[in-house]
Each structure stands twice: as structure tokens, then as C-alpha cells.
Amino acid sequence: QVQLVESGGGSVQAGGSLRVSCVASGRTFSLYAMGWFRQAPGKERELVADISHSGGRTYYAGSVKGRFTISRDNAKNTVYLQMNSLKPEDAAVYYCAGDRTYKSGKEAREYAYWGQGTQVTVSS
Numbered sequence: 001q002v003q004l005v006e007s008g009g010g011s012v013q014a015g016g017s018l019r020v021s022c023v024a025s026g027r028t029f030s031l032y033a034m035g036w037f038r039q040a041p042g043k044e045r046e047l048v049a050d051i052s053h054s055g056g057r058t059y060y061a062g063s064v065k066g067r068f069t070i071s072r073d074n075a076k077n078t079v080y081l082q083m084n085s086l087k088p089e090d091a092a093v094y095y096c097a098g099d100r101t102y103k104s105g106k107e108a109r110e111y112a113y114w115g116q117g118t119q120v121t122v123s124s
Contacts, residue, residue, distance in 0.1 A: 095116075
């Protein structure tokens with residue numbers, strides 16, 4: 001089992017940048033593919049980006065492609081989401097998720113482990 005803790009959320013103006021991080025503990029981090037999801041009030045949780053065990057493969061939702069970058073540092077047991085050119089519609093609680101298997105664009109229900117989330121607020 002792996003425990004996930006997100007950090008780095010906050011408030012930013014539209015056009016600004018934030019980096020959220022997720023630190024894993026409990027098991028060997030490199031055994032897990034990772035994903036970042038977000039959920040805004042009244043909306044379903046949606047996949048933002050995912051990354052394979054080694055970081056060699058990534059996937060981005062169309063709404064964030066070119067603006068967000070997912071990366072991981074297996075030596076630090078951490079996955080990152082760098083968010084640039086933020087828009088008000090990016091505001092949500094951001095969650096990291098982990099699972100032993102990687103599949104590009106995997107849905108939330110297919111992830112076994114979740115963090116508690118970190119709030120990102122974008123003002124216009």
C-alpha cells in the first residue's frame with residue numbers, strides 16, 4: 001500500500017503558474033504509475049495528466065495540453081504537476097492517484113490509491 005500527500009496548491013491570478021507536488025510513502029514509488037485529477041464543485045473528477053512508472057510516457061487532457069507538465073522524481077518519491085497559463089476554469093481540488101499498472105488516460109475508478117487533495121484557486 002502507498003500513502004499519497006499533495007501540497008503546493010494556492011491562489012493565483014489568471015495567467016499565473018503553480019506547481020503541485022505529491023509525495024508517496026509506504027512502498028517503492030517506482031512501482032506505481034501516477035495521475036493527477038481535479039474536481040471542481042458540482043463536476044465529476046477528471047483526469048488532468050498521467051505518467052508511467054519511469055516517467056517515459058505521459059498523457060494530458062486536451063484542456064491542459066501545452067500548459068501543464070507532469071513529471072516525477074523516483075528518488076524523491078514525488079510526482080509534480082507544473083501548471084502554467086492558468087485559467088479560471090482550472091480552479092479545482094487537485095488529487096494525485098497511484099496504481100500498479102499504467103494505461104494512458106486511465107479513469108479515476110481504475111486507480112487504487114488517492115491523496116487528500118490540494119485546492120487551486122484561479123482569479124480572473
